[in-house]
Amino acid sequence: xxxxxxxxxxxxxxxxxxxxxxxxxxxxxxxxxxxxxxxxxxxxxxxxxxxxxxxxxxxxxxxxxxxxxxxxxxxxxxxxxxxxxxxxxxxxxxxxxxxxxxxxxxxxxxxxxxxxxxxxxxxxxxxxxxxxxxxxxxxxxxxxxxxxxxxxxxxxxxxxxxxxxxxxxxxxxxxxxxxxxxxxxxxxxxxxxxxxxxxxxxxxxxxxxxxxxxxxxxxxxxxxxxxxxxxxxxxxxxxxxxxxxxxxxxxxxxxxxxxxxxxxxxxxxxxxxxxxxxxxxxxxxxxxxxxxxxx
Amino acid sequence: xxxxxxxxxxxxxxxxxxxxxxxxxxxxxxxxxxxxxxxxxxxxxxxxxxxxxxxxxxxxxxxxxxxxxxxxxxxxxxxxxxxxxxxxxxxxxxxxxxxxxxxxxxxxxxxxxxxxxxxxxxxxxxxxxxxxxxxxxxxxxxxxxxxxxxxxxxxxxxxxxxxxxxxxxxxxxxxxxxxxxxxxxxxxxxxxxxxxxxxxxxxxxxxxxxxxxxxxxxxxxxxxxxxxxxxxxxxxxxxxxxxxx
Numbered sequence: 370x371x372x373x374x375x376x377x378x379x380x381x382x383x384x385x386x387x388x389x390x391x392x393x394x395x396x397x398x399x400x401x402x403x404x405x406x407x408x409x410x411x412x413x414x415x416x417x418x419x420x421x422x423x424x425x426x427x428x429x430x431x432x433x434x435x436x437x438x439x440x441x442x443x444x445x446x447x448x449x450x451x452x453x454x455x456x457x458x459x460x461x462x463x464x465x466x467x468x469x470x471x472x473x474x475x476x477x478x479x480x481x482x483x484x485x486x487x488x489x490x491x492x493x494x495x496x497x498x499x500x501x502x503x504x505x506x507x508x509x510x511x512x513x514x515x516x517x518x519x520x521x522x523x524x525x526x527x528x529x530x531x532x533x534x535x536x537x538x539x540x541x542x543x544x545x546x547x548x549x550x551x552x553x554x555x556x557x558x559x560x561x562x563x564x565x566x567x568x569x570x571x572x573x574x575x576x577x578x579x580x581x582x583x584x585x586x587x588x589x590x591x592x593x594x595x596x597x598x599x600x601x602x603x604x605x606x607x608x609x610x611x612x613x614x615x616x617x618x619x620x621x622x623x624x625x626x627x628x629x630x631x632x633x634x635x636x637x638x639x640x641x642x643x644x645x646x647x648x649x650x651x652x653x654x655x656x657x658x659x660x661x662x663x664x
Numbered sequence: 665x666x667x668x669x670x671x672x673x674x675x676x677x678x679x680x681x682x683x684x685x686x687x688x689x690x691x692x693x694x695x696x697x698x699x700x701x702x703x704x705x706x707x708x709x710x711x712x713x714x715x716x717x718x719x720x721x722x723x724x725x726x727x728x729x730x731x732x733x734x735x736x737x738x739x740x741x742x743x744x745x746x747x748x749x750x751x752x753x754x755x756x757x758x759x760x761x762x763x764x765x766x767x768x769x770x771x772x773x774x775x776x777x778x779x780x781x782x783x784x785x786x787x788x789x790x791x792x793x794x795x796x797x798x799x800x801x802x803x804x805x806x807x808x809x810x811x812x813x814x815x816x817x818x819x820x821x822x823x824x825x826x827x828x829x830x831x832x833x834x835x836x837x838x839x840x841x842x843x844x845x846x847x848x849x850x851x852x853x854x855x856x857x858x859x860x861x862x863x864x865x866x867x868x869x870x871x872x873x874x875x876x877x878x879x880x881x882x883x884x885x886x887x888x889x890x891x892x893x894x895x896x897x898x899x900x901x902x903x904x905x906x907x908x909x
Contacts (some may be wrong), residue, residue, distance in 0.1 A: 546767045547723055551757035551779040551836060560783070561769060 401638070405631030413439065413632045429598040434633045436598050440513075440607040441640055444588070445581045447517035452524050453574060459525075460532020460570075465558060482527035491590035494519030497592065498591065514603040519587045524577035531576070535569025536562055550554035564656065571652045578644045582637065585611040610637040670697040670737065672840060672870040673718060678732035680713055680894075682725070687713050689894030697737070700862065700871045702885035709891045711874040712764075715842040718872065719759040720745060720752060738839055757784060760833030760869075761842040765824035765849055768817035768832075769812065773809050776817045776828060780836045795835050802868075803831035823854025830861065839846050841865060847880065859884055870895040 415423045416432025423430045430436055465470055490626060494515050501509040509515075547557040563570075594606035595616055610633055617630035673695040680688035686712035703711045716722040717734060724803050734745050738758045745755055757780065762765070768776050777796045786792060796813075800806040805827045817828055828848060833841060843862065847855040862871060862884055875881050881888050890898035 541764060542763060542767050545721060545724065545763070546769060547779075547783070548724055548752075549719065549756060549761045549763075550783060550832065551753040552780075552783040553753050556783050560779075565770065 376620050387430050388480045398638075401634050403630060405628065405633075405635045408628045409635065413629060413636075426599055431596060434610065434613055434629070434636060436596075437608040437610045437613040437633065438636060438640060439599050440597075441582060441610045441637070443513065443607065444517055444520065444609055445578055445640075445644060447513070447603075448520035448524065448581045449574065449577050451517060452521035452528055452577060455521075456528025456573070456577075457532050457570060460536065461563075463529065463533040464536035465554070465562075469538070472567060478524045479529050482522070483530070485523075486586075487523055487584055487588070487590060490519050490523045490585040491587040493522075494587060494591040495582035508604060510604075511590070511606070512604045513592055513600050513607045516588045516591040516593065516607075517603075519591050520581045520584060523584065524580050527576050527580070528570075528573045531573030532566070535566040538569075539565055565654055567656055571648060574648055575645050578648065579641055582641050583611055583646070585615050588612060589615075610634075610640065669833035671695070672697040672737050672873070674735045675717070676733050678714075678717060678730070678734070680710065680717065680722070680728070680730045683727045688717075691732075691891075691895050692768070693889065693896060695870060696887075697864055697870050699886040700866055700873060700884055702768040702881040702888040703872065703874045703891060704876070704881055704888055705823075705857075705891035707789075710894060711891055712844050714891065715761065715844055715874060718745075718840065718842055719761055720754050721756070721761065736840065753783070757836040758838055759840040759842065760838035762826070762829050762833055762844065762846050765800060766822060766829050768820070768825050768828055770818060772814045772817070773817045773820070773828060774813040777832050777835050778831060781814060784836060799831040800828075802834050802865070803827045804857060804864075805831055821854070823850050823857060826850060826854070826858060827861065830858075830865075834865075838869060839870045841869045843871065845874050845876060848876065854861060855880070 411420050412433065414420070414433045414435040415430050418428050418430045418433065422428045423433075423435055447580050463475060467475065495511060497518075498509060498511045498515045543561065543565060544557070547561040548554075552560065588609055589612060592606050593609045593612045595608070595612075597606040600607040614630050614633050614637065617626055617633070621627040621630065671694045673693070675691065675693045678688050678691040679686070691714070703714060713722065717730065718736065722728050722730065735742050736745055736759065737743070738755075742762055743750060743755075745759075769779060771779075774796060777799055778792050781792050782794060797806065800809065805824060808824060809815075809828075819826065820828060826849075830841075830843075830846070846862070847858050850858065859880065862873065865871060873885070875885075887902065888898075888900050889896045890900075
């Protein structure tokens with residue numbers, strides 16, 4: 370009787386928790402949409418610049434969030450692009466090659482790295498930029514490249530740990546299949562273990578994309594600027610959506626500007642959704658290619 | 665070809681342990697070419713472990729330790745398979761293994777069978793196609809799958825999956841085939857087909873099979889070894905009640 374009661378209580382608790390979480394997300398999205406949907410128009414992106422001129426980079430946009438959207442896309446692309454190869458390779462090393470002691474020591478460092486507040490990573494990036502400015506080239510200042518590198522550091526532990534755990538959790542019979550058929554260790558990793566771990570690795574990548582897209586602390590210290598336009602090179606300042614949302618909500622001049630902040634928040638969510646969809650699509654194609662490719 | 669007196673596998677003074685638990689204890693055995701040798705005994709007595717000593721698959725298991733020597737006659741010459749010069753991929757192509765639970769890779773039927781060839785660096789499509797067809801025919805599976813080679817192999821029935829795994833091991837023309845309870849997860853009809861298949865393979869391979877089913881062992885095997893306390897305690901039908909060689 371007591372056990373049954375307990376069962377029911379746990380089930381009810383689980384349901385309630387799920388419900389609260391779903392309701393919170395729905396409320397948040399609903400709030401953003403009702404507040405910001407009205408501002409979604411070409412004017413939100415391009416202000417009074419002719420959209421085609423802005424898209425062809427003929428004229429700089431001052432009043433719209435087009436440069437911030439492009440900045441965020443570039444930033445996420447660069448940061449995740451740099452972090453993914455290193456993160457996956459380290460994850461493979463940890464799961465397949467590292468000796469137990471090395472694994473324990475490295476694991477501890479990765480966990481510490483994962484726990485470092487992003488503002489510290491930002492400060493580190495800032496200091497690195499100053500150091501490089503003084504000792505290597507006067508051209509190096511806080512910029513898109515420094516921001517992307519700092520963000521890459523920030524998300525590396527997620528990528529490493531997800532790759533490592535997914536690989537380690539593969540059942541033994543899966544691990545044994547390829548070696549028993551004469552595959553070398555590297556062949557086993559590339560032809561069997563990685564393809565089978567694809568969904569775990571991809572969830573790490575999605576987590577990283579979200580983290581890079583939303584982070585404000587790191588980029589504030591390492592190169593984001595309120596009005597920079599589209600960055601001319603990796604060594605230029607840039608705009609980004611989270612920073613735009615932050616400045617607008619902190620110092621808006623009128624109600625219309627605040628509303629544009631809500632609009633920008635919706636765009637940021639849409640950018641993330643787009644990147645997630647792209648990742649899922651690549652995963653799907655990759656799985657098809659690796660596992661079911663042509664005869 | 666039929667059973668000959670040529671010794672295919674010669675194992676001496678085998679000791680094996682997982683961590684602190686000892687599995688094989690001073691085991692000696694000779695296995696003859698083109699015979700079916702069954703390894704029987706209670707669960708957890710090291711039957712499957714003994715098989716993995718013949719293709720060195722145990723080396724991928726953490727905490728496992730082994731002593732002793734295993735020589736296998738491959739391509740006409742006697743090879744010490746634990747000698748540092750012995751290439752693992754080559755050894756495992758010549759000494760194929762099929763596991764208890766069918767383990768097709770999550771890819772098409774064709775790609776599954778072609779997989780070991782790809783691993784061996786063979787890229788000639790016509791040659792791969794021929795080898796896949798031959799292996800599937802050898803494994804009595806060709807007629808059932810020839811029109812659906814690009815389907816996911818995991819959609820096959822349990823018995824078909826196991827025959828696919830046998831075909832996959834056969835595609836690189838092994839000289840020894842290690843079968844670890846190949847029918848234990850299958851129904852009676854599927855088991856019967858696999859038994860016929862195993863008997864037909866005796867002409868091309870030397871087969872060592874682990875089995876729990878004594879009736880099956882009597883139907884198939886030329887010789888059976890009973891493992892207990894890490895040694896061979898019975899060797900039918902030749903030398904009964906041997907302790908060690």
